[in-house]
Amino acid sequence: MEAPDGGRAVSKDKDDIRPGQSAELLKELHILTREGKLNQDSRRKLKQVYHLHQFIEKLLLELPAAPEHPSIVDHGAGKSYLGFILYDLFLKPRGVGQVYGVETRPELVERSRQLAARLGFDRMSFLHLSAADAVRSDSLPAEVDMVTALHACDTATDDAIEFGLARRARFMVLVPCCQAEVAACLRQSKALQLSRTPLAELWRHPLHTRELGSQVTNVLRCLYLEACGYQVTVTELVGWEHSLKNELILARRVGHGKRSAAERLRQLLSEFGLDALASSRFSRLPPA
Numbered sequence: 367m368e369a370p371d372g373g374r375a376v377s378k379d380k381d382d383i384r385p386g387q388s389a390e391l392l393k394e395l396h397i398l399t400r401e402g403k404l405n406q407d408s409r410r411k412l413k414q415v416y417h418l419h420q421f422i423e424k425l426l427l428e429l430p431a432a433p434e435h436p437s438i439v440d441h442g443a444g445k446s447y448l449g450f451i452l453y454d455l456f457l458k459p460r461g462v463g464q465v466y467g468v469e470t471r472p473e474l475v476e477r478s479r480q481l482a483a484r485l486g487f488d489r490m491s492f493l494h495l496s497a498a499d500a501v502r503s504d505s506l507p508a509e510v511d512m513v514t515a516l517h518a519c520d521t522a523t524d525d526a527i528e529f530g531l532a533r534r535a536r537f538m539v540l541v542p543c544c545q546a547e548v549a550a551c552l553r554q555s556k557a558l559q560l561s562r563t564p565l566a567e568l569w570r571h572p573l574h575t576r577e578l579g580s581q582v583t584n585v586l587r588c589l590y591l592e593a594c595g596y597q598v599t600v601t602e603l604v605g606w607e608h609s610l611k612n613e614l615i616l617a618r619r620v621g622h623g624k625r626s627a628a629e630r631l632r633q634l635l636s637e638f639g640l641d642a643l644a645s646s647r648f649s650r651l652p653p654a
């Protein structure tokens with residue numbers, strides 16, 4: 367990395383900094399040091415966000431070229447690395463679109479608001495809301511182009527999916543974090559399931575309960591999206607050396623829900639003793 371030039375970041379390493387990126391933004395996000403050198407601690411985050419940007423850019427390019435597109439709602443935004451980088455690389459140069467960050471920690475919301483104001487990123491808004499409350503919020507558009515959730519804690523990814531379904535998101539880009547809800551349900555019915563099926567061996571040990579809970583959670587999420595009219599792709603975000611929470615779920619609205627996915631989802635809920643989740647988490651499933 368070289369020192370920034372005229373407010374733009376310049377790099378010898380194309381993987382680190384993109385041409386034309388705002389050096390001030392990268393410093394504020396602690397990706398660059400005050401001297402304009404790459405901060406090694408932030409490199410991992412930067413790598414994840416760049417990878418995600420590659421996937422997202424392709425999708426955003428499919429949207430109509432109009433000032434109101436893209437509308438992007440980022441759930442569990444944290445310091446809004448993703449939102450700021452998307453704005454800087456995609457929305458700002460085109461002069462279009464709006465990014466909304468949804469975050470429960472008020473100090474992060476305030477910090478992001480101040481940073482956006484300082485940088486003149488005036489088509490960014492930050493809402494002090496939980497992802498669950500975002501579903502009912504009037505401060506967010508009735509329809510959105512994209513929902514993102516990068517490592518949004520626990521069930522915030524499920525709430526982001528619910529938001530995306532309610533607001534007819536064209537795309538959802540989800541990198542789930544740990545989720546405790548399914549593992550808790552598996553734990554609760556463990557004794558009963560062990561007497562019923564040898565498959566319950568898969569989650570007898572506490573470590574396996576957690577791991578399988580995580581796997582089942584994401585499988586159910588994918589089926590739910592398919593049942594509700596989305597085409598789903600699951601891939602890796604970056605190499606496992608960069609992040610353990612590395613599963614990327616890309617969903618594209620195609621309009622027609624898959625009946626077979628809804629059936630499979632119900633069967634899995636029943637098989638794993640998770641029927642209680644049908645009404646709380648998967649309430650939009652078409653009737654059996």
Ligand SMILES: C[S@@+](CC[C@H](N)C(=O)[O-])C[C@H]1O[C@@H](n2cnc3c(N)ncnc32)[C@H](O)[C@@H]1O
Nearest residue numbers: 442443444469470471496497516517518519522
């Ligand atoms: C692990 S951080 C990830 C932040 C950011 N997406 C990133 O990748 O840098 C998760 C963020 O989600 C926020 N969060 C947790 N539960 C949430 C909820 N239910 N609704 C909205 N935000 C939530 C936390 O406060 C935290 O800032």
